[in-house]
Amino acid sequence: MLPVFKKSGQLSLTTYKSCVGALAAGALLLASTGCEKIVDLNLKTSTAQLVIEGNLVDDNQPCQVSISRSANYTDTNTFEAVRGATITLADNAGGLETLRETATPGRYLGATLRGVPGRTYTLRVETDGAAYVATSRLPAPVVPFEKLSTQLSAFGTDNIQAVVDYTDPAGKGNSYLFRQYRNGKLNNAIFVQNDEFTDGNRISQVLRTRSSSSTDPNELDKLKAGDSLRVEMQNIDPGVYEYFRTLTLILTAGGAPTTTPANPKSNFSGGALGYFSAHSRRVLTIKVP
Template sequence: MKTYIKSLIFLFTITIISCEDVVDIEVPTGQTRLVIEASLDWEKGTAGNEQQIKLSTSTPYFGNVSSTEVTGASVTVVNENTSEIFNFTDENDGTYTTTTFVPIAGDTYSLEVIYNGQTYTASETLMTVSDINSVTQSIEGGFDDELLELNLYFDDPVDEENYYLIRYYETGDLFASLEDVSDEFTNGNEIHDFWEKEDDEDSNEQPFLPGDVVDVSLYGISEQYYNYIRLLIEQYDGGGNPFSSTAAEIRGNCINPSNPSNYAFGYFRVTQVVRETYTFQ
């Protein structure tokens, strides 16, 4: 009987070993594209004249490219209402800067990037944002009544459509948390948003504790950007969820008029922002 069992184990082991064939899989790679990070954010109470735009190139997911910064491009922004032109200086590290930008609420701005003989354009309208009424803490308004949460309150203007992006960042975290907000059901009222962190070993997330410091940024954004960032947030939050929709490429507003198939990744936005820092007690 023992000899029979040993023979079965031997045959089973041989079978497993014989199935260990090396399989080389061709992983498709997409076209290398220009990536435009152009967020012209005008902080309330400042001149907003100093702005920066970043250019890089996309890379394959499994690629080992060490540097993707784009230099030698021409970057300009034009106020379409006043025809004023703002030239951005190439800093030779992938960033392009200006100290002469003039933000005007309600005006439309257009971006033009010329790189490798290709021209990329985009346009956005500078939306205003309400002041922050207050930032508080509590333990009863979130999903878990035993955990601290941060509360943000601000007023929404009456009789107009408004869209917001809220950025929460705790000092020491690797990434910020983003929330997209529409006033569809809260028009003209005070809007309340909260941020609560769970005790999650898988993501190394820990609940808020006294002494934790959080930076809060509230942006007034266009409906076009709201639709864009909302999809990005949904895909990010749905990562690893077997019931979430299949991730798909999300295009921004940076187009190539003469060669539409050679569009750029990224988004050109022009916003007004208010910021506040809160320390948990």
């Protein structure tokens, strides 16, 4: 029997890696939040899997990659860093570099290649005799982040929500990811959007955190008047969007029982978990009124 993970949209690879052993046992069960029931869980263990998190941004910084191994549900939130991997990054303009491992175990850093809108990048990771490859295109043109504001939720006068405004360019295939910071602290939630039904429109999107006493008992993510609110808007490619979309299905509880993928759809070949994302980053900051 599998556990019910009530994450309410709070997407975290740390959370995901600690649950992967349980997820590997079968389909995830989603339950309604109307009541709670104490159950005995018969969790199976599974072989640790490689987890790769790679990012290349159009901010004139080099590529950053973290490699670790997943933990079983019953393990502590300590993930084994993978040392000594060989990682190369190439672009479709003839660029090629080998990333170096930093003083932080499992963390690798590029040197020369930078994120350029319109270019396609290929990240290759070799470790323990196996190779894992992912390709990501940094979208072009970069869609401007036009406005950040707040509004009160219709479900509670003390529930303040961020609102982002941008204009989607004509032509389907644009995808976006938003991260929210309250007083400099990153909110656990990740918000993903594409233009399947909004192609070419001006968008005003509410970032609904659904913060509650169970998901955020200390109200660290709950916006309040006077807070500093920072939101990061990323233009991501469709493969990265699909990864975070399927991760949302796994970590979001609610509604009738349903079947979801056992793992999010990674853009890495070879069976690795995680993702490689070449994307733009635009940031706006306001004071919550």
